Amino acid sequence: MVSRMIRRYRRVLLQMSLVLSCALALPGSSIEAAAQQPAEDPEVSVQTLQQRNVTLTRELPGRTSAHLVSEVRPRVTGTILRRVFREGSLVEAGDVLYELDPTPFEANYRNAQAALQRAESAVPSARARFDRYQSLSTTNVVSQQELDEARTQLLQFEADVAAATAAVETARIELAYTKIVAPISGRVDGSTVTQGALVTQNQAQPLTTIRQHDIINVDLVRSSASLLALKALTSNNARSAEEFVTVELKLEDGSRYPIPGKLQFIGSSVSQSTGMVSLRAEFPNPDGILMPGMYVRALIEEGSVENSFLVPQRAVSRNPRGQATARFVNGEMKIEERILTVDRTIGNSWLVTAGVAEGDRVIVEGFQRAGVGRQVRTKDVIVEDQTGELRDVQQASAPPREAQDVARSPAPSLQ
Numbered sequence: 001m002v003s004r005m006i007r008r009y010r011r012v013l014l015q016m017s018l019v020l021s022c023a024l025a026l027p028g029s030s031i032e033a034a035a036q037q038p039a040e041d042p043e044v045s046v047q048t049l050q051q052r053n054v055t056l057t058r059e060l061p062g063r064t065s066a067h068l069v070s071e072v073r074p075r076v077t078g079t080i081l082r083r084v085f086r087e088g089s090l091v092e093a094g095d096v097l098y099e100l101d102p103t104p105f106e107a108n109y110r111n112a113q114a115a116l117q118r119a120e121s122a123v124p125s126a127r128a129r130f131d132r133y134q135s136l137s138t139t140n141v142v143s144q145q146e147l148d149e150a151r152t153q154l155l156q157f158e159a160d161v162a163a164a165t166a167a168v169e170t171a172r173i174e175l176a177y178t179k180i181v182a183p184i185s186g187r188v189d190g191s192t193v194t195q196g197a198l199v200t201q202n203q204a205q206p207l208t209t210i211r212q213h214d215i216i217n218v219d220l221v222r223s224s225a226s227l228l229a230l231k232a233l234t235s236n237n238a239r240s241a242e243e244f245v246t247v248e249l250k251l252e253d254g255s256r257y258p259i260p261g262k263l264q265f266i267g268s269s270v271s272q273s274t275g276m277v278s279l280r281a282e283f284p285n286p287d288g289i290l291m292p293g294m295y296v297r298a299l300i301e302e303g304s305v306e307n308s309f310l311v312p313q314r315a316v317s318r319n320p321r322g323q324a325t326a327r328f329v330n331g332e333m334k335i336e337e338r339i340l341t342v343d344r345t346i347g348n349s350w351l352v353t354a355g356v357a358e359g360d361r362v363i364v365e366g367f368q369r370a371g372v373g374r375q376v377r378t379k380d381v382i383v384e385d386q387t388g389e390l391r392d393v394q395q396a397s398a399p400p401r402e403a404q405d406v407a408r409s410p411a412p413s414l415q
Contacts, residue, residue: 043377044366045390046329049309049356054346056302059250060279062220064294066213067282070184071206072097074199075177076105087190091182091210098207100178100199109171116164123161126154186212216283216290218249218261220298221276247281249290250297259284263300309356310349312383315364316340324350327363327372334375335363347385365390 078100085097130150136142182188189209193199199207249257261283270277281298283290290296315326324340341354356362364383370376381390 042369046361066211067215068212119160
């Protein structure tokens with residue numbers, strides 16, 4: 001029984017080997033065709049480079065500061081009678097902030113008025129005496145010496161009136177200084193004194209501080225080397241703005257400030273300790289988003305470069321010497337590698353000043369599938385400047401899906 005089963009298995013194996021050998025011998029078999037079919041060329045994604053005008057921007061660190069700052073101090077010595085303002089509120093120029101005890105200043109004012117009246121009362125008699133002596137001097141009834149003495153006395157009394165008038169004005173001003181008012185409009189800080197505190201004239205410690213927030217200054221710094229690089233680029237093929245035309249802000253959380261600003265000035269000297277140049281920009285702040293002391297980054301427009309090329313960063317690498325390189329597909333559909341001269345990053349691309357030409361096809365994806373000199377197939381794509389994502393050329397040129405749906409929908413009836 002066992003020997004019979006063994007003979008049966010041998011016959012089955014012999015039949016299977018005969019069938020396999022016949023299949024291999026057939027010239028039109030699928031196995032032979034698969035073995036003889038050549039390997040397909042790898043596919044790479046390429047972007048065609050075109051010349052464009054590129055706007056040059058520079059991102060600089062900075063700090064915000066108030067456009068106007070006023071430290072409020074008393075102009076006279078006195079005791080705080082009451083605080084009028086609410087801490088942290090908005091005040092207008094001329095609003096009363098503190099009131100000092102006016103009693104001693106009112107007394108000084110009345111005393112000055114009384115001294116003025118006393119001085120004014122002596123003037124009429126002195127003037128009448130001088131007029132009388134002047135008329136009598138023509139007939140030699142009064143000597144010239146007496147006439148001169150009368151004139152001198154009249155001038156002294158008139159000078160006393162002028163001095164008393166100035167004293168009254170001084171007393172009036174000091175009385176007005178008992179009401180401490182806001183010199184500028186803005187947001188007031190907390191008070192450093194309370195009711196009943198004694199304050200002195202022009203003391204070192206301010207009573208409070210007012211900062212104007214509707215306009216904010218941004219103090220920036222920039223290296224002197226970057227300014228020299230900008231001048232060198234301008235001498236070649238760049239057009240530089242005489243003044244930075246726009247300034248935009250990036251806040252601490254990475255968001256963009258919605259209102260652009262203007263550059264006010266560029267420093268005329270370089271710091272010897274840091275090698276930096278100071279700049280200041282001014283921004284409107286109607287909603288109070290910007291506060292003094294915030295750390296921000298400013299995007300400053302420097303100018304533009306004409307007929308330049310932008311190569312995606314994902315297509316550029318560095319060789320062992322540190323040189324920027326990229327791979328291209330030439331007219332023979334083969335890969336070649338070139339050394340590029342790059343200037344700066346703009347978005348997700350490099351600004352390339354040498355090594356590329358109009359119409360070059362740079363490989364942005366798939367260059368690891370084939371080495372230099374290998375023949376490849378290409379797929380045209382576009383790299384988004386802001387996001388760095390790849391999109392097919394057909395998808396980039398096609399209208400959005402919403403627009404296509406609207407175009408296919410029937411026109412609305414006028415009825």
